[in-house]
Amino acid sequence: MTAELGHFALALALGLALLQAVLPLYGASRGRPALMDLARHTALGQFLLIAIAFGTLAKAYVSSDFSVAAVAQNSHSLKPLLYRLTGVWGNHEGSLLLWMLILTLFGAMVAVFGGSLRKTLQARVLAVQAMIGAGFLAFTLFTSNPFARVWPPPLDGAGLNPLLQDPGLAFHPPLLYFGYVGLSVAFSFAVAALLEGRVDRAWARWVRPWTLAAWAGLTAGIALGSWWAYYELGWGGFWFWDPVENASFMPWLAATALLHSAIAAERREALRSWTVLLAIVAFSLSLLGTFLVRSGVLTSVHAFATDPERGVFILLLLGVATGGALALYAWRAPTLGTGVPFRPVSREGALLLNNLVLVTACATVLLGTLYPLFLDALDAGKVSVGPPYFAATFVPLVAPALVAMAIGPMLAWKRGDLAGALGRLWLAALGAALAAGATLAYGETLAALGLGAAAWIGLGALVEWSERVRLGRAPAGEVWRRARSMPRAAWGGGLAHLGVAIVVAGITASQCFQSELILAMKPGDSARIAGYAIRFDGVSEVEGPNYRAERAMLSVLRDGAPAAVLTPERRFYPVERQHTTEAAIRTTLLADLYAVIGEDDAQTGRTVRLYHNPLVPWIWIGAIVMALGALISLSDRRLRLAAPARRRRQPAAA
């Protein structure tokens, strides 16, 4: 019965979404307050209904109700509770429901906290949100109903793909969706602004927190996904430039650009119409990503069984949303007017450079990702575009931006002093030169450039902070006072740049200084890697909650003294009849020792693969620092969602 309740709630939500997509727009254009107010109530109603639907599906999973098809196909009664719960979104139907839960949550937040918005703008934003929601609800109801029943119900479920039974992947989709859907709010604001024909600072102030939240979610979600690939797939790598990875990376690049252009739009009313365009593009790329992942049109190392029918529907949604918004942009953008003039060397100029580079880099990733599709469509042969392409295009494009990254925040608005900024960055320049010089001693030019850039950006962020609080040039009390009164956005921005520096260092070191060893080992055999001796002590059988495992014991010796024991596993999940590899990782935070085992061979021994990955943990540490920076910025007074509402009780009718 409960599954039908969930299904009914979804259908009701679709009805509300359709109402909300039409009536408030009409009300806004005719000046009918009652119709505009309707949007707020329907937005809350939609959220409530989707929450009910989501709750009923979660209940079906937790109580192992195998009469629901999605549960029977993706769950099993022996699965631990956590994975029964996360299994809700570990498949296509459930993940769509999660997507809509977040979408309607954000709609409800715009309804609740948007009291200070112009009435017409709020109504239009909610109407556009509802159009997106209606599209996805229709998609769910007509092509992928999560509440479909099977008769007779199977005795037990088919289980969840063991690779997905993992805490890292359990929370990867919710974070990623949070990011994708957060960008939908920026998109709705952009379309609403085009309908209004008005983009002002208040608009930019509203777009920024949503973009920040979305960006933090995307950053954390991508990092979590890459961490999962690193320890679960057993390939020793963290990023493969795979279409599915690119699908989440492109929206991230666009969102990063949007984040920066929105600063210029809010503070200086510069780059306004560009910001609107970016908001449209960022969400369109999210939809494109969804299409690429869900349709299975591309060969991907991460591809799951997919359904082409669904791909067509998403493509249609993508076409309507992107095409409609871009047409509206072409029609209305000229009425938005040009911004305040600025010189090329200025904060605005630096933000613009950031945007140009990020958008160009995003375009090359897009080209590399879609190129196989183009050729296939033209019947010009089946090809694949791999890491070498991205290394040859993305890296050289982004490199100059990394240099500019430390300089930009040091420039004044409107008119900056480049020589002065460089002079004040002498400490960062010195650090960069030292880091590069020290690395060059190992004979790696590329590594020297990367680590030099990391030092330059990281120290640049520290120099910018100490300049702001006048560290070393004012008494300690004054410094403390300045540090306390420094806007959160300045702390957050610097922290995010620091995070980028950490990530760049991690990627560079792990790419340039990785050691790898594949060999067959018998008990008692030893191998040497990066100054460690690894001794193979044998394999034992272990029973897990829903798997059996062969667990190898590898003793790690440093200078003859035992330093650690690595226990990589090969697991077998009887329900799914599938093997998985569990890597054993010993990290010092400066480097990872990484071991995986393969199958046994009676004559030569067991295949063992060993990696030594320097600075790899920094990639995820840096990503966390970046996301943290976004959250701190988000807590800035000026951006706090409810703050303007509290300040101004009067309805803001301009």
Place this chain on the structure above:
Amino acid sequence: MTVRPMRPKRRRLALLASALALLGGAAALALTALDDTVRFFHSPSEIAAGAVAPGREFRLGGLVEEGSLERSGTSVSFRVVDGAHGVAVRYTGLLPDLFREGQGIVAMGALDGGRTFRATQILAKHDETYMPPEAAEALRRAQQEDGS
């Protein structure tokens, strides 16, 4: 320097020029990179027909022939077939968890002089029911040739 703030028109022109320069550079970079790094896909039948020169990297798709898998130390050898023809594959390293005889795979590598495919990477699948599009394509091509 005594540069006056540029008039909007000139400013936009300068902006456009720099954006175009960046895009042009990126396009040039991307196209040369594509030329060098794109890997074509070939089926066992195309290899049997001599369509692929040794030493050039490409992707091979098809099914792992039943009973063809042999291990020796850390390297494995097996045959990839498409229903009409087959090619011998050698690979050193750990096979993906879902690698099985009879299963569709995609492998990256190049032919050596002895017409053996030296794989550098074997694509793992996350899902049992998933057939790599390229493996399916190899079977389809072989079937078409059979029919015609």
